[in-house]
Amino acid sequence: MKARHQIGKEIQDLKKQIIEVSDRNARYKGRETFSNAKNATVDPRALAVFEHALKLVGIDEPKAELIKLLTNEDGVASTQQHVKMICIVGSGGMGKTTLANQVYQELKEKFKCKAFISVSQNPDMMNIFRTILSEVSCQAYASTKAGTIRELIGKITNVLAHKRYFVVVDDIWAVDTWDVIKCAFPITCSGSIIITTTRKSDVADLCRSSCSGCIYNMRxxxxxxxxxxxxxxxxxxxxxxxxNLQKVLDEILKKCGGIPLVIIAISGLLAITERTEHMWNQVKDSIGRALERNPSVEAMIKILSLSYFDLPPHLKTCLLYLSIFPEDSVIEKRALIWRWVAEGFIQKDGRYTTYELGERCFNELLNRSLIQVAWTNEYGKVESCRVHDIILDFIISKSIEENFVTLIGVPYITSRTQIKVRRLSLQVDEEGNSIRKTGMVLSHVRSLNVFGYSLEIPPLSEFGHLRVLDLELCHQVVNHHITNIGRLFQLRRLNLRWTEVSELPKEIGHLCCLEMLDIRGTQVQELPSTIVNLGRLVCLLHESSVKFPNGIEKMQALEMLGEVNVYRQPFNFP
Incomplete structure (x- = not known):
């Protein structure tokens, strides 16, 4: 009877989990359906088109730069043999549409044929070509009907043939979209201009190459x-x-990062807030929560949501994972990719290694301007990235909503008690924090990430399903903290970099799933003999002085190994 009762309870728990997964799946589908539906409210990008020039700031210099690139010294459009093309690229809210429109308003009267069209995330190609035909031919939209898109392209080409034209194609999301739209514009019409705007660098490259144009990066x-x-x-x-508000104003502006849409949204939030230092500090510290709840930042949420919901599922997961990092972190690209691999976000492909696939995901997020370059090496290759504070706040709100990440020690973020924590990020100062006080259930934690100084790290015996253990720069971590490491049979990534660990326990050889081990900057001088049992270890990073045991040749899965001092190795070292 006792066994049956236990089985019955486990079945009920399984049913409850299935319902949770089903509800979460329904939410994702609901959002995708909503994102594909037509908006009931005005798109903020459309409002930017009609923004009066007197209300704009910081637009004069980039506007003058673009006009200089597009025209001769006398301000007349260049009469070169082919179309002149400029693609404006930048993240959402940077003012790409506003800048393009200002240039368009300045120069459009010098062209007989002109058009300004917005493509958007889910373009209606028939409507786009009808709009182009209507504007360049100066005829009513209703009279532009045609049987097919090909016929519309033919009509537009006939109108523009041997004429100077000026066209702005705003907000291109996909290379396939531009491949179709560009067919309507004859590239041999001397003195003609095309301006495109996009968030994606690969789209910008395609636009530029199609007309031998140039890329203008929004600042x-x-x-x-x-x-x-x-x-x-x-x-x-x-x-x-x-x-008395100057100091907090400077801190708020720093948080906004010079993004016009963000500044407008946050200033709108402060417009309804009492003008006291205390209240403004509360707004500054709770911008992340404001992103989730306050209607005055709806425009910013809409811009960020467009980028977020455009991501395929695996990229959404990779982006949400960035919420584990503290604000203003410089995130090493290689370490981030190995984290994704350990979490199971990157599925192995026969043609590529998991790291190569992870690098593709990293580059895609970079192309979409969701992460920013922090540092490049001497060859121009990206080595690290950072996440803008406002985008990080948005990601955190999504992660908490989906119970993707649990954050401890982050101001104004309170974690629910008695929840099954999936990924735990400890971001505490020297005062420390006790996880036990929160009443969290740690047995289902897949990832434990500790940043900064924590007086108390729970015993590893409490983490039965841990896949990622990252203790980098935790100087209080010593040998006894990893005593029970051998029990973490599902562990895939172990990062002890810059800790005070001096010896790896022999039980580390039990970690049959371990794929990445980083012991750089530790006191470890010799690897235990059981390390050769890690048959799935792909990446081993260590100091050059570390001594390897005999039998290292058994580790056939190794793809990345740190520098090895051969004078420290056994005589028969391979």
Whole structure:
């Protein structure tokens, strides 16, 4: 009877888990359906088209640069043999549409044929070509009907043949879309101009190459223009920011990173907040929560959501994983990819290694401007990245919503008690934090990541299903913290870099699933003999002085190995 009762309880638990997974799946499908549906509200990008030039700040310099690239010294469009093309690229909210429209308004009267069209994430190609035909031919939209897209392209080409034209194609999301749209524009019409805007660098490269054009990378607003835009949105023309709010204002502007849409959204949030230092500090510290709850930042959420919901499922997972890192972290590319691999986000392909596939995911997020380059090597190869504070806040809100990551020690983020934690990120200062006080269930934790200084790290015996253990830069971690490491049979990644560990336990040989081990910067001088039993170890990073045991040739899966000092190795070292 006792055994039957236990089995019955486990069945009930399984049913409950199935219901949770089903509900989560329904939420994802619901969001995808909503993202494909037509918006009931006005797209913020459309509003940018009609923004009056007097309200814009920081636009004069980039506008002048683009006009100089597109015209001769006398301000007349160049009469070179082919179309002149510029592709404006940058992340959502940077002002690409606004800049393109300002240039368009400045130059359009010099062209008989002109058009400004927005493509968007899910383009209606028939509608796009009808709009182009309507604008370049100066006829009513209703009279542009045609049987097929090919017929519309033919009509547009006939109208533009041997004429100078100026066309802006705004917000291109896919290379396939541009491959079709470009067919409508004759590239031999001298003196003609095409401007495109996109968030993706691969799309920008394609647009540029199709007309031998150039790419213009959007720059964030400097401090002066950021402050100017902020004050215009929050204060009257004859009013300055009060002296007691200057410091917190500078901190808020730093958090905004010079992104116009973010500045506008945050200033809108402060417009309904009491003008005291305490209240403004609360807004500054709770911007992440504001992203999730406050209607005054709906425009920013819409921009970020467009990028987020455009991601395929595996890239969404890789992006959400970035929420484990503290704000302003510089994230090493190689370490991040190995984390993804250990978590099972990257599925092995016969043609490529898991690392190569992970690198493709990294590059895709970079192309979509969801992560930013932090450092490149002397060959121009990206070595590390960072996540903009506002994008990180957005990712965190999504991760908490899906119970993807649990954060401890992050201000204004409170974790629910008695939940099954999947990924745990400890971000605490020297005062420390006790996980036990939260009442969390740790037995289902897949990933434990500790950042900064933690007075208390739970015993490894409490983590039965751990796949990733990352203790990098935790100087309080010593040998006894990894005593029970051999019990973590599912562990795939172990990072002890820059800890005070001086010896790896022999039980490490029991980790039959371990794929990545990093002991750089530790006191470890010799690897235990059982290390050769790690048949699935792909990456082993260590100091050059580390001594290897006999039998290292058994580790057939190794793809990446640190520098080895042969004078420290056994005589028969391979």
């Amino acid at each position: 964030a607003l400097d401090v002066v223009h950021s402050r100017q835009l902020f004050q215009r949105r929050l204060f009257d023309s004859n009013e300055d920011c009060p002296p």
